[in-house]
Amino acid sequence: xxxxxxxxxxxxxxxxxxxxxxxxxxxxxxxxxxxxxxxxxxxxxxxxxxxxxxxxxxxxxxxxxxxxxxxxxxxxxxxxxxxxxxxxxxxxxxxxxxxxxxxxxxxxxxxxxxxxxxxxxxxxxxxxxxxxxxxxx
Amino acid sequence: xxxxxxxxxxxxxxxxxxxxxxxxxxxxxxxxxxxxxxxxxxxxxxxxxxxxxxxxxxxxxxxxxxxxxxxxxxxxxxxxxxxxxxxxxxxxxxxxxxxxxxxxxxxxxxxxxxxxxxxxxxxxxxxxxxxxxxxxx
DNA sequence: TTCCTTATCAACAATGTTTGCAAACTAGCT
DNA sequence: AGCTAGTTTGCAAACATTGTTGATAAGGAA
Numbered sequence: 001x002x003x004x005x006x007x008x009x010x011x012x013x014x015x016x017x018x019x020x021x022x023x024x025x026x027x028x029x030x031x032x033x034x035x036x037x038x039x040x041x042x043x044x045x046x047x048x049x050x051x052x053x054x055x056x057x058x059x060x061x062x063x064x065x066x067x068x069x070x071x072x073x074x075x076x077x078x079x080x081x082x083x084x085x086x087x088x089x090x091x092x093x094x095x096x097x098x099x100x101x102x103x104x105x106x107x108x109x110x111x112x113x114x115x116x117x118x119x120x121x122x123x124x125x126x127x128x129x130x131x132x133x134x135x136x137x
Numbered sequence: 138x139x140x141x142x143x144x145x146x147x148x149x150x151x152x153x154x155x156x157x158x159x160x161x162x163x164x165x166x167x168x169x170x171x172x173x174x175x176x177x178x179x180x181x182x183x184x185x186x187x188x189x190x191x192x193x194x195x196x197x198x199x200x201x202x203x204x205x206x207x208x209x210x211x212x213x214x215x216x217x218x219x220x221x222x223x224x225x226x227x228x229x230x231x232x233x234x235x236x237x238x239x240x241x242x243x244x245x246x247x248x249x250x251x252x253x254x255x256x257x258x259x260x261x262x263x264x265x266x267x268x269x270x271x272x273x274x
Numbered sequence: 275t276t277c278c279t280t281a282t283c284a285a286c287a288a289t290g291t292t293t294g295c296a297a298a299c300t301a302g303c304t
Numbered sequence: 305a306g307c308t309a310g311t312t313t314g315c316a317a318a319c320a321t322t323g324t325t326g327a328t329a330a331g332g333a334a
Contacts, residue, residue, distance in 0.1 A: 012331085015280095015281085016281080016282090017280085017281055017282065017329080017330045017331070018330075018331090019281095019282065019283080019329075019330070021282085021283075022282090037320095038320080038321080039320085051283095051284080052284085053283070053284045053285070054284095054321095055283080055284065055285080055286095055321090055322085055323095056282080056283060056284075058320095058321065058322075059282085059283090059322095062322095074211065074212070074213030075211075076211030078319080078320080079319085079320060079321090080320085080321090093254065093255070093258065093260075095258070102255060104250055104254070105250065106248060106249070106250050107248070107249045107250075108248075110247040110248070110249075111243060111244070111245075111247070111248065111265075112243065112244045112247075113241055113242065113243050113244075117230065117241070117267075118230070118239060118271060118272065119272060120271065120272025120273075121230065121232070121269055121270070121271050121272065122269045122270050123230075123267045123268070123269040124233070124268055124269045124270070125266075125267070125268040125269070126265065126266075126267055126268075127265070127266040127267075127268065128248075128263065128264070128265050128266075129262075129263075129264040129265075129266065130254075130260045130262070130263055130264075131260070131261055131262040131263075131264065132258055132259045132260040132261045132262070133258070133259050133261065134255060134257065134258050135255065135256060135257025135258065136257075149302090152309090152310080153310080153311095154300080154301050154302070154309090154311065155301075155302095156300075156301070156310095156311065156312080158311085158312070159311090174291095175291085175292080176291085188312095188313085189312085189313090190312065190313050190314070191292095191313095192292095192293085192312075192313065192314075192315095193311080193312055193313075195291095195292065195293075196311080196312085199293095215290080215291080216290080216291060216292090217291085217292085
């Protein structure tokens with residue numbers, strides 16, 4: 001995602017207002033590779049801004065997702081994870097014990113689909129998910 | 138998954154009882170490649186057995202999943218999908234329009250992960266998800 | 275700076291999926 | 305037929321997420 005300063009520009013360019021709440025969410029996500037849930041973002045922001053509501057965090061996360069600044073991931077961990085790394089295409093590794101998510105690069109160029117895809121199906125995204133257990137789980 | 142008759146044996150062998158409700162769920166899933174939701178299974182079974190409860194369908198689906206007879210899939214479509222094909226390892230294709238799910242075979246043997254996995258991480262499953270739009274969406 | 279328009283905030287209610295619970299019931303054994 | 309442990313059911317609750325609405329604040333213009 002872009003820096004909080006750049007996001008301020010981009011939000012205004014879209015006619016969206018830049019509030020202290022939104023800036024706090026920007027800062028919580030910038031350079032964050034934890035793939036936090038909405039609730040985790042809320043918890044982090046609420047430390048500095050106890051009056052913010054979970055609803056506002058969801059709203060801002062949805063706005064950022066629509067703008068392509070973050071990725072909304074559904075990894076089967078019960079709640080959505082948000083990924084601030086949209087610069088380089090990558091895949092994910094999920095610990096089934098503690099829910100840890102990590103980015104993983106993979107070379108897809110050699111991938112072959114041996115069965116024919118349904119006629120007319122247009123693939124927009126190829127996603128690889130590695131499930132397993134991390135060292136401490 | 139195994140046939141309804143074989144499932145009857147396997148449930149009894151585990152000390153689980155075989156009720157008409159469970160048999161109806163067995164039949165609804167056998168040779169079913171629709172990847173239905175719990176609610177879809179319920180709807181299908183309820184046609185023949187209107188008194189069955191959604192709770193019982195969930196219970197039986199969970200039992201079958203624990204026994205490895207079906208797969209519980211979380212594909213980001215809002216609700217879990219159940220896959221009766223556990224015989225051959227495969228991947229999935231999801232239509233983001235209508236929620237259609239189809240099995241896809243893929244050759245993973247050449248897949249290379251260019252970044253190092255976290256030390257001590259044990260991968261138990263490699264899952265490929267193709268998202269896109271089917272012909273009618 | 276002040277005003278004004280419009281988007282946003284916060285609290286609450288509502289939705290949808292899945293699970294917990296307790297009482298009534300039944301499969302399968304004797 | 306009777307016993308008993310496992311099942312079913314209906315309802316409530318948990319959980320993540322979204323809808324709603326009066327009050328509030330941001331940002332542009334004067």
